[in-house]
Amino acid sequence: MEIIDNLALGFSIALSPYTLMLAVIGCFLGTIIGALPGLGPSNGVAILIPLTFTLGLDATSALVLMTSVYYGAMYGGRISSILLNIPGDEPALMTTLDGYPMAKAGRGGDALVLSGVASFVGAFLATIGLMLLAPMLARVAYLFGPAEYFALYMLAFCTLGGMASNNQAKAAIASCIGLGIAMIGVDNSSGLPRLTGGNLHLMDGVDFLVAIVGLFAISEVFFFIESHGKGSSIGIKLEKVTIPWKDIYETKWTMLRASGIGFIAGILPGAGASLGSFLAYMSEKSIAGEKGGFGTGVPKGVAAPEAGNNAAAGGALVPMLTLGVPGSGTTAVLLALLMTLNITPGPTLFTDRPEVVWGLIASLLIANVVLLLMNVPMVKIFVRILQVPAWILLPGVTMVSFVGIYSLSGSYFDLVLMVGFGALGYVLRKLDIPTVPVILGILLGGHMEDALRRAMVLSDGDVAYLVSSPIAIVLWVAAILGFVAPMMLRKFLEKPQRVTD
Amino acid sequence: MTHHFFKAFVMGAVLTISAPTSVIAAECIAPANPGGGWDFTCRQIGKIMYEIGAVDKPIQVTNMAGGGGGLAYGHVVNERDTDADLIVAASSATSTRLAQNAYAGMTADQVRFVGAIGADPGVIVVAADSPFKTLGDMVDAIKANPGSVAFAGGSAVGGFDHLKPLMILQRGGFTDITKVKYIGLDGGADAITQTVGGFTQVMTGDMSEIVGFLKAGEIRVLAVLTDERVPGFEKIPTAKEQGFDVVAVNWRGLYVPKGVSDDTFNEWASKLQQVADSDAWKEAMVANGLAPFTKVGGDFQSYVDGLVTEIRQLSKDIGVIQ
Numbered sequence: 001m002e003i004i005d006n007l008a009l010g011f012s013i014a015l016s017p018y019t020l021m022l023a024v025i026g027c028f029l030g031t032i033i034g035a036l037p038g039l040g041p042s043n044g045v046a047i048l049i050p051l052t053f054t055l056g057l058d059a060t061s062a063l064v065l066m067t068s069v070y071y072g073a074m075y076g077g078r079i080s081s082i083l084l085n086i087p088g089d090e091p092a093l094m095t096t097l098d099g100y101p102m103a104k105a106g107r108g109g110d111a112l113v114l115s116g117v118a119s120f121v122g123a124f125l126a127t128i129g130l131m132l133l134a135p136m137l138a139r140v141a142y143l144f145g146p147a148e149y150f151a152l153y154m155l156a157f158c159t160l161g162g163m164a165s166n167n168q169a170k171a172a173i174a175s176c177i178g179l180g181i182a183m184i185g186v187d188n189s190s191g192l193p194r195l196t197g198g199n200l201h202l203m204d205g206v207d208f209l210v211a212i213v214g215l216f217a218i219s220e221v222f223f224f225i226e227s228h229g230k231g232s233s234i235g236i237k238l239e240k241v242t243i244p245w246k247d248i249y250e251t252k253w254t255m256l257r258a259s260g261i262g263f264i265a266g267i268l269p270g271a272g273a274s275l276g277s278f279l280a281y282m283s284e285k286s287i288a289g290e291k292g293g294f295g296t297g298v299p300k301g302v303a304a305p306e307a308g309n310n311a312a313a314g315g316a317l318v319p320m321l322t323l324g325v326p327g328s329g330t331t332a333v334l335l336a337l338l339m340t341l342n343i344t345p346g347p348t349l350f351t352d353r354p355e356v357v358w359g360l361i362a363s364l365l366i367a368n369v370v371l372l373l374m375n376v377p378m379v380k381i382f383v384r385i386l387q388v389p390a391w392i393l394l395p396g397v398t399m400v401s402f403v404g405i406y407s408l409s410g411s412y413f414d415l416v417l418m419v420g421f422g423a424l425g426y427v428l429r430k431l432d433i434p435t436v437p438v439i440l441g442i443l444l445g446g447h448m449e450d451a452l453r454r455a456m457v458l459s460d461g462d463v464a465y466l467v468s469s470p471i472a473i474v475l476w477v478a479a480i481l482g483f484v485a486p487m488m489l490r491k492f493l494e495k496p497q498r499v500t501d
Numbered sequence: 502m503t504h505h506f507f508k509a510f511v512m513g514a515v516l517t518i519s520a521p522t523s524v525i526a527a528e529c530i531a532p533a534n535p536g537g538g539w540d541f542t543c544r545q546i547g548k549i550m551y552e553i554g555a556v557d558k559p560i561q562v563t564n565m566a567g568g569g570g571g572l573a574y575g576h577v578v579n580e581r582d583t584d585a586d587l588i589v590a591a592s593s594a595t596s597t598r599l600a601q602n603a604y605a606g607m608t609a610d611q612v613r614f615v616g617a618i619g620a621d622p623g624v625i626v627v628a629a630d631s632p633f634k635t636l637g638d639m640v641d642a643i644k645a646n647p648g649s650v651a652f653a654g655g656s657a658v659g660g661f662d663h664l665k666p667l668m669i670l671q672r673g674g675f676t677d678i679t680k681v682k683y684i685g686l687d688g689g690a691d692a693i694t695q696t697v698g699g700f701t702q703v704m705t706g707d708m709s710e711i712v713g714f715l716k717a718g719e720i721r722v723l724a725v726l727t728d729e730r731v732p733g734f735e736k737i738p739t740a741k742e743q744g745f746d747v748v749a750v751n752w753r754g755l756y757v758p759k760g761v762s763d764d765t766f767n768e769w770a771s772k773l774q775q776v777a778d779s780d781a782w783k784e785a786m787v788a789n790g791l792a793p794f795t796k797v798g799g800d801f802q803s804y805v806d807g808l809v810t811e812i813r814q815l816s817k818d819i820g821v822i823q
Contacts, residue, residue: 145700146684344687351713352690454684458651458700 030072050404098301126314178441214421266315276312
């Protein structure tokens with residue numbers, strides 16, 4: 001039983017009091033970040049990454065902390081969805097559909113506990129899936145040459161563009177902006193500087209952490225300034241919180257099905273948790289039919305998307321760890337963290353750094369248990385934190401961002417660049433252009449270019465080489481479908497919008 | 502704050518006064534951050550020199566990262582040119598970059614290469630199911646159709662991994678080396694994955710990068726680029742015994758400033774020889790996947806000179822430099 005051995009190795013690393021403490025802290029911070037409207041898991045992880053460097057954490061500790069934050073944010077996202085009807089992050093959108101009506105009907109406590117349990121089931125099953133599937137996928141890497149990698153990157157951009165946005169053109173623009181930014185710096189093959197304008201700071205390219213913190217965290221501050229600091233307060237009163245055993249029991253099959261769907265959706269590069277919760281909700285809705293009463297505040301409508309999005313969060317780690325292609329915006333940020341820690345995800349990660357991989361998997365399992373224990377009895381504390389006014393919160397975010405980025409590079413130029421990215425993020429979001437493809441472009445652009453150039457070297461410049469293997473063809477077809485299909489389906493499959501009262 | 506400043510000031514003053522008197526400990530500059538190969542060289546050699554009594558005081562290690570070693574090189578050439586108590590870690594990357602003018606125009610003759618005492622041997626590797634059984638098979642296939650064989654390596658185009666097969670091909674009488682396909686990946690492991698996967702035909706890299714794959718039985722090593730077969734890997738033939746006189750190893754060694762006396766140079770060379778002969782160094786080599794490769798003094802200097810000349814010519818031939 002190799003898996004048991006590996007898991008034992010993982011737990012021997014993750015169960016030290018120090019990493020356990022980091023996991024608890026990460027879960028706590030993550031839940032808060034997820035719960036706060038606007039600060040999703042991507043932002044949360046992005047803001048906290050520089051902190052791990054300031055604290056001088058080693059690779060395993062940093063990973064444990066950040067994945068706890070990641071999972072925590074996935075849990076936390078449901079709190080504001082249910083109580084405020086404001087999704088804490090994009091994947092939690094589906095939870096508002098039945099969660100808020102439930103809360104309005106006076107069952108806010110039940111909805112919170114039920115969604116916590118559903119999150120646990122989804123994340124737990126996904127972690128087990130990750131454990132079983134990832135080592136198998138690592139073998140698949142032998143089938144991936146430059147052409148296949150290029151197609152895989154293409155798929156990531158296309159599906160992310162197709163799913164994450166309501167407008168393909170805008171997603172494509174965002175991807176191109178990201179790819180353009182990735183071209184800045186010294187060209188790997190010829191050694192010539194590109195697009196640097198003679199500025200030495202740009203010779204090494206744009207650091208993706210600077211871009212991430214700017215686009216996510218700083219632009220959030222700009223939005224806050226624009227709204228003159230009007231914060232939201234909780235309209236729903238939360239009375240006693242008890243455990244709704246009956247609801248949990250009745251939704252058990254829903255949770256299992258939703259976990260499976262979410263996990264598969266998470267594995268698809270670029271699709272991620274939003275797709276997981278969306279598909280899980282939609283399939284449960286069609287299984288329940290008209291009588292199911294989805295949308296009116298039924299427990300199944302809360303359990304399905306929560307199990308789905310947490311399972312997708314686990315699934316998204318599979319392609320990230322084995323192929324180095326992130327399955328969601330947040331895993332893209334985690335990938336950036338890994339690369340900064342000098343860990344190159346890929347097929348050899350499992351053999352070269354088993355302590356990192358299995359320590360990570362073990363800490364995910366631990367984080368899950370911690371989160372369940374934290375989220376059920378302590379839900380009132382998180383609700384209280386939701387009432388922290390934005391004018392205290394956001395200056396804190398700004399401070400952490402500036403200190404964090406400066407501690408990374410010690411260069412004021414990066415700070416200016418970060419504010420620049422903040423402005424870019426503000427403009428893009430005003431224009432309803434998604435920012436995640438920009439990040440994906442910056443992160444993957446260099447690799448995508450390398451893959452293309454390698455493919456061209458191997459084939460003497462023959463473009464047909466890019467579609468010369470069955471895997472490449474399948475990936476290209478999937479990429480094109482992933483990009484085009486949402487346009488066709490949008491007519492029939494209206495993406496449910498948030499309930500407005 | 503003032504306190505710290507004061508301390509630093511006094512410290513600086515003390516150092517300035519004592520530096521020329523040569524009673525302080527020698528310094529080893531590692532031109533990279535802690536943790537890499539150069540850092541290892543400084544720390545291990547410094548530690549062993551002190552342990553075996555080759556130096557009176559522990560050697561002070563300074564990390565000076567930047568410009569792929571160019572920052573430290575410039576520092577030594579411009580500011581420490583006569584410092585007899587200074588050694589600097591170097592490797593084949595140092596000579597490759599010097600040959601390709603990657604150190605802002607500084608040249609290899611601006612320092613003295615004092616010796617190398619260990620190396621990661623270069624290897625030429627194919628997948629276990631490859632039709633190539635010997636280096637000769639590979640060279641013949643390239644001579645017949647240069648486009649049919651693509652190489653993968655862990656260094657960028659023009660890097661040392663790229664140059665290794667080119668040297669072999671030149672010895673084998675194939676001169677049209679611009680036709681040779683090479684793709685640079687993010688490390689030796691990726692290069693092997695591509696080769697085992699059949700996307701490239703041959704992997705070029707270092708011994709330490711392939712050990713895991715060799716044990717798993719996924720690859721066959723066509724040749725190791727050393728003078729003698731490597732201890733522990735006696736089954737692997739050298740390129741030399743297959744008729745291709747190429748020695749390409751990622752050596753670990755030291756250079757000293759140009760302006761030191763011949764006596765100082767020879768003194769460092771003999772100290773390095775003592776380290777090479779010590780049991781502690783042999784253990785350190787085994788633990789870090791290095792093979793014995795001892796060249797010190799004038800012998801090493803001429804080896805480096807030859808290497809730089811050859812790499813420069815090769816780099817010109819493939820168009821990496823003008």
